[in-house]
Amino acid sequence: xxxxxxxxxxxxxxxxxxxxxxxxxxxxxxxxxxxxxxxxxxxxxxxxxxxxxxxxxxxxxxxxxxxxxxxxxxxxxxxxxxxxxxxxxxxxxxxxxxxxxxxxxxxxxxxxxxxxxxxxxxxxxxxxxxxxxxxxxxxxxxxxxxxxxxxxxxxxxxxxxxxxxxxxxxxxxxxxxxxxxxxxxxxxxxxxxxxxxxxxxxxxxxxxxxxxxxxxxxxxxxxxxxxxxxxxxxxxxxxxxxxxxxxxxxxxxxxxxxxxxxxxxxxxxxxxxxxxxxxxxxxxxxxxxxxxxxxxxxxxxxxxxxxxxxxxxxxxxxxxxxxxxxxxxxxxxxxxxxxxxxxxxxxxxxxxxxxxxxxxxxxxxxxxxxxxxxxxxxxxxxxxxxxxxxxxxxxxxxxxxxxxxxxxxxxxxxxxxxxxxxxxxxxxxxxxxxxxxxxxxxxxxxxxxxxxxxxxxxxxxxxxxxxxxxxxxxxxxxxxxxxxxxxxxxxxxxxxxxxxxxxxxxxxxxxxxxxxxxxxxxxxxxxxxxxxxxxxxxxxxxxxxxxxxxxxxxxxxxxxxxxxxxxxxxxxxxxxxxxxxxxxxxxxxxxxxxxxxxxxxxxxxxxxxxxxxxxxxxxxxxxxxxxxxxxxxxxxxxxxxxxxxxxxxxxxxxxxxxxxxxxxxxxxxxxxxxxxxxxxxxxxxxxxxxxxxxxxxxxxxxxxxxx
Numbered sequence: 001x002x003x004x005x006x007x008x009x010x011x012x013x014x015x016x017x018x019x020x021x022x023x024x025x026x027x028x029x030x031x032x033x034x035x036x037x038x039x040x041x042x043x044x045x046x047x048x049x050x051x052x053x054x055x056x057x058x059x060x061x062x063x064x065x066x067x068x069x070x071x072x073x074x075x076x077x078x079x080x081x082x083x084x085x086x087x088x089x090x091x092x093x094x095x096x097x098x099x100x101x102x103x104x105x106x107x108x109x110x111x112x113x114x115x116x117x118x119x120x121x122x123x124x125x126x127x128x129x130x131x132x133x134x135x136x137x138x139x140x141x142x143x144x145x146x147x148x149x150x151x152x153x154x155x156x157x158x159x160x161x162x163x164x165x166x167x168x169x170x171x172x173x174x175x176x177x178x179x180x181x182x183x184x185x186x187x188x189x190x191x192x193x194x195x196x197x198x199x200x201x202x203x204x205x206x207x208x209x210x211x212x213x214x215x216x217x218x219x220x221x222x223x224x225x226x227x228x229x230x231x232x233x234x235x236x237x238x239x240x241x242x243x244x245x246x247x248x249x250x251x252x253x254x255x256x257x258x259x260x261x262x263x264x265x266x267x268x269x270x271x272x273x274x275x276x277x278x279x280x281x282x283x284x285x286x287x288x289x290x291x292x293x294x295x296x297x298x299x300x301x302x303x304x305x306x307x308x309x310x311x312x313x314x315x316x317x318x319x320x321x322x323x324x325x326x327x328x329x330x331x332x333x334x335x336x337x338x339x340x341x342x343x344x345x346x347x348x349x350x351x352x353x354x355x356x357x358x359x360x361x362x363x364x365x366x367x368x369x370x371x372x373x374x375x376x377x378x379x380x381x382x383x384x385x386x387x388x389x390x391x392x393x394x395x396x397x398x399x400x401x402x403x404x405x406x407x408x409x410x411x412x413x414x415x416x417x418x419x420x421x422x423x424x425x426x427x428x429x430x431x432x433x434x435x436x437x438x439x440x441x442x443x444x445x446x447x448x449x450x451x452x453x454x455x456x457x458x459x460x461x462x463x464x465x466x467x468x469x470x471x472x473x474x475x476x477x478x479x480x481x482x483x484x485x486x487x488x489x490x491x492x493x494x495x496x497x498x499x500x501x502x503x504x505x506x507x508x509x510x511x512x513x514x515x516x517x518x519x520x521x522x523x524x525x526x527x528x529x530x531x532x533x534x535x536x537x538x539x540x541x542x543x544x545x546x547x548x549x550x551x552x553x554x555x556x557x558x559x560x561x562x563x564x565x566x567x568x569x570x571x572x573x574x575x576x577x578x579x580x581x582x583x584x585x586x587x588x589x590x591x592x593x594x595x596x597x598x599x600x601x602x603x604x605x606x607x608x609x610x611x612x613x614x615x616x617x618x619x620x621x622x623x624x625x626x627x628x629x630x631x632x633x634x635x636x637x638x639x640x641x642x643x644x645x646x647x648x649x650x651x652x653x654x655x656x657x658x659x660x661x662x663x664x665x666x667x668x669x670x671x672x673x674x675x676x677x678x679x680x681x682x683x684x685x686x687x688x689x690x691x692x693x694x695x696x697x698x699x700x701x702x703x704x705x706x707x
Contacts, residue, residue, distance in 0.1 A: 049097070050098040052097075055071055056091060057070060057071040091121070094117060095132050099112075099113070107189070108189070116135060136238040138189045138190065139192055139240075141189075141190060141240075141241045142242045146247065149205070158182060158203070160182070161243070163199060203229065204226070205226055279304040279376050282301045283299075283301075289381075292380060295385055296351070300347040300349070301346060302346070303342070304368070305372070305374070306371050306372035307370060312366070315382070356466075357384045358386055359384050359387050359388045364379075384407065385465050385466050386407060387404060387467075401444060404431065405441070406441045417432055417443070422455075429445075449473065451707055452472070476580075478705060479503070483702050484521070504556070505556060507560055509562060510562045518552070524699060534700060537553030537683055549565050550687070551690075553696070556679065556681070558571040566623045568621070572614060580665075582662065584611040584660070585705075586658070589653040589654065590698040590699070592693065597693070598690045606686065607649060608680070613643040613677060614677075615673070615676075616640070616676055619638075641666065642669040643666065645661040645662050645664060646661060
C-alpha cells in the first residue's frame, strides 16, 4: 500500500504582489500551495519532513537544444516551518517530499525513510490537486529468536546483520560496513545504497551443554560456541525480511533458520504518512488581511479536498450556520461551485448582512471543517457601519451627559443623526451627529440618567443603519443604612450596626447624660416595607437634678460632641457620588405639638428635613453660638454647597407618607466635584435654640436618593 502526500495548489487572479502570511494577496498568474500533516501511528509532526519545490528553468545547450532543468524555489525542513499558504507563479514545477532521515542502519523506527516526487503545472484560474506518492525507501530486517534460544544459550548471544556481499567481522568492527547487532527479537531499518542488493547475517552464541560435542565431520565443538550465518540476496526497499532462529537438539551445533520476505509490509505497520490540506478560504480579488468595509459586498472562495461537513460564521457574538443557510439570512449566500475535479464554494457577505452588526471594528470569524477531519478558522478584520458600544468613559452620570459614537462609511450620507430613547419609550430622540476623523460621528445627550436602559442607533438619509444597541447605566450610590435596619446600643442607641463605619448619628450622647433617649429604633415601619425597623425621633426636656434643657429628636449624617449642656453637630459625611441625584425620598409620619419649651417661637412646633451636597465642606453647629446655625434661606449662598433642598412645616401626619425633596444645584458650582452629603431630620426645627414641643415626634424609614 502506497503512502500518499497531497499538495493543494490554488490559483486565483488578484491584484498585487504575493505574501506568505495568513491568506496571501496574489498577483495575476500566481497560485497558492497549502500543506497540512495528518499524522498516523509511528509518524508525528515532530518527524523530519523535507519538502522541496522546484520550478522549471529551461536551459539552451551548446547544440541549440533545450534542456529542462529545475531550480529550487522553496525548501522546508519541518512541517511546522511550512507557511499556511505558499505563493507560486504559473508554470511547470516538481515537488519532492522526504519523510525521515536517510540513516543507512538504525533500530529507531523514526528513521524509516519515505520519498516521492511529482511533476505538475500551475495554471491561472484553476485549482490543481497534486498527489505525490511517497514510497518507503527503507528495508526492515527482523531477527526473530525462538524461546529456546534464551534457554540453551548463555548471555551474550547475538545476530549481526550487515550490508555486504559476504560476512567480514573485521570490516564490521572498523565501521567500514554498516551493520546492526541484534541481542533480542526486534526490527532494524536499513537504507540500501544504490546498486547494493545483498545483506549478510551471522549468529554467534555459546551452548554450555554442547562443550566439546562431536560434530558430523568428527571435529569438536570447542567451548560450545555455535556460529551460523547466511546471505539474503535481491534485497528490496519497502519490504520486510525476517530471520527466524531456533535451536535444534537433533545434532550437535544444530541451529535452524528461515529467511522470509514480505513486500509492501507497511500494511502491517499501518503507517499513515499523508499530507491532507485543511479547507482554504481566500478573498476573490482582495487581500483578506486588509480591513474590509461592511458597505462593500465581498466574495470569499472556499476550497477543500473532501466534502464539507461544517461552515460557521461568527461576528458580534452571534453565530451563523453557513453550510445550510436554512434561516435565509439577508446578505449572506453560500453557493456550491464544485466540479468533478474540485470542491469549491463562494461565500458572499453583502452590506445587508451587516445591518444587524454593531458599528466599529469587528472580527468576522469563519470556521470550515471537512468530512476527513481537515479544519481551519479564519479571522477577517472588518470596520462596520453603525453605532459603537457606549463605553464607561463615554458618559458622566454626575453631569447627566453621554457621547454616542457611530461609524459612517457611506461617503454620500447626509443628515447624519444618532437616535436614542429610554427602553420602553415609544418615541426616539434625534441628535445631530458631528463628523470627526476616521469615519467617526459623535452626538452628545444631556439627559443621561443612572439606573436606566437606553437604546440607540445610527440614522441618516438612507434610513436606519446597523444594529440597535443598548446600555444599562449603573444605579447611583445609595445612603448607607437608609432603610434604618441596622442599630446597636453600646451605651446609647447608635444608628449603625456594630462594626459598621458610622454614617448616621444622633444627639443621644447628650440626651443620655440627662437620662433621655432622643432617637431609637422602632418596629413601626412604613406600609409595604421589607424591613422590620424605622427611626423614632422624640423631642423632650432632658434634665439632671432639676437642671436641663430642651432637646430635639434628631437624625443626621455627621458627628456629635458635648461641652457641658451644649452640643456640637458637624453636618457632612464622605460620600462617593457615582451620579447626580435629582431628589431625596423617604417615608415619614410625625406630630407637631404646641411649643412648650424656649422662647424662640410660639404656636405649633415645626419639622425640618434637609439634604445638602458639598465640595467637601462640613458645617458645625454649636448650640452655644447662634452665629454657627445653618439658615435654610441662606443655603444658596453658603460656601461649599453644590446642591441643596429642604422641606419644613407645622402639619402632622398620623399615617405613613412618602415625601420627596427636590435638589437644586447651584450654577456656579456645576463643575465642582461633590464629596460630602448632609441629610438631617428633626420634628423640632428650633431645637438649636432649645425651643420646641415635648409633644413633637417623627418616624423616618427608607431614605434614598433618586437619580
